[in-house]
Amino acid sequence: MLSSPRFTMRRRALAAAGTAAALALTLAACGSSSDSSSMPGMDHGSKSSAASSPSATASMDDMPGMDHMAAGNGLSDTQDGYRLTSSDQSLPAGKQAAYRFTVTGPDGKPVTGFAADQTKRMHFYAIRSDLTGFQHIHPTMAADGTWSADLASLTPGSWRMFASFTPDNGAQKGKDFVLSRTVTVPGRATKTPLPAAAGSTEVDGYTVTVKGELMAGMAHPLTVSVAEDGKPVTDLQLYLDTYAHLTAFHEGDAAFAHLHPTTKVDGDRGGPDLSFHAELPTAGNWRLFLQFQTGGKLHTAALTLRVG
Template sequence: MKTGQKVTAFIVGLAAVFAISVWIGNAVSPQEAAMTAAAQELPGGLQSTQDGYTLALDNSIATAKPEVPLKFRIMSPTGAPVKRYVETHEKLLHLIVVRNDLADFQHVHPTLDAEGTWSATLNLARAGDYRVFADFMPTGGPALTLGANLHVAGPYDPQPLPPASQTAEVDDHMVTLRGTPRANEESMLTLSVSLDGKPVDDLQPYLGAYGHLVAVRASDLAYLHVHPMGEPGDGTTASGPEIGFHTTFPSAGAYRLFLDFQHRDVVRTAAFTVNVSDAVQTSAPAPSGGGGHQH
């Protein structure tokens, strides 16, 4: 082939590639591209290391008993323990511990010493494998949720995931869930608290809110920490009976929801199973948020 013919063929080939690229670009809508991007972003808690920060448990094996000390550190990108944190929701770090079958849930707030070691006491009377989530923001760093495995020795009786329900009872309080969660789009969930059949309108602030909601995906323990709309004392947010949450579930499937709320000076936790279905996509989905944090 002569040089001129080679150049002509090369130009024609480039034009064909360009045309195909344009066609593919038009074929993939902005909504589909946004959904793909959201799907590719990992929820919180699936990694022990993210953005250079690492959750390091001093000991990942324990024996089942009601009071088990747990110590851990958050290692910085330089390899040194993080010693300075930004307070979020009135605490420097929130520690969430769930058994892998989601039959046990704890939300505790460890203490930090001068060397960067966190200490907490957990109720691990029930043996099994647990996932430990550290929800925090280091000074000068991003908001993160890191996860690590904790193995608790002893007789283990794993439980099936409870069926989906719109009601949960805890300490004579009935909590009712309303809303239809869908994957990859913002969902509005409303939880209403009643006691002895009467609406509770005197919920007390707990960690700067009338309620805190944690969602854990049953299949792999992906973590979402969702905070309610409004806050105590803002002039518009009522102290019950309803607590509203905006959240975006990263995929379809079964999730376990844990609602912490305070009433009559006692913090209680109501638990629900919800089945999240795929969204009927008509607009770009809201991003799921980095590190499992949603507001």
């Protein structure tokens, strides 16, 4: 794509503005603590069609709990007086483990009033620094405001834990928040290279195709198509009030983004084409996780998308 110096400066300004504000989006939802959509130690297994581009961002392999980064992309544990706190700085490898955390409000007290978003009051994500091992679950909250997220087996390495929520009272009532902290899973960590950007991937016999040319900091439509044995799928079931949930993480720092669905819902007759509103603030590779349901089973497809 040809560009003038003026266009280039404008695009960089848009990208910078997007980094500060565009990523506190909330779409996702996946089962409860007991019906988590997890991919323990998931390998990067999508089809590749182009060489991978190096990331321009720094690694997220930092010290657990030291997460005071720029707000808006999910990489901070604090925003507008709300804080994600946890005493868990490490979790065991190779077995199920519970991550316990609390969200405190501007008054420093644990928050217990949360609005339901896509039928859930809290959406929780775990992702390893190389963007493998994606887990998306809905934790349970005790009366004192302590949340417990039951995670499937974790592989050694640095993990980032995201909490996505909306306060149901106070000055920030109705505002979407995404906060995160890092934890370490001890053991010998082996980094898995991110697969090259690709237009499609396969999961559980389904072929998922993504179409859309995205530019950093600019809103674009994104279309996802689902097929089985070469035939368009038209029986996608409702999943948390929509047909698919799409989450994205940026290569290098694991910045978080939700992509909002715009497809009209019509019972359990979704597909084959699903439309999303996409606005990713930073150029580079993004790892997309698409979750959809058929026949009562939840499927999670992953592929790499290049954003210019």
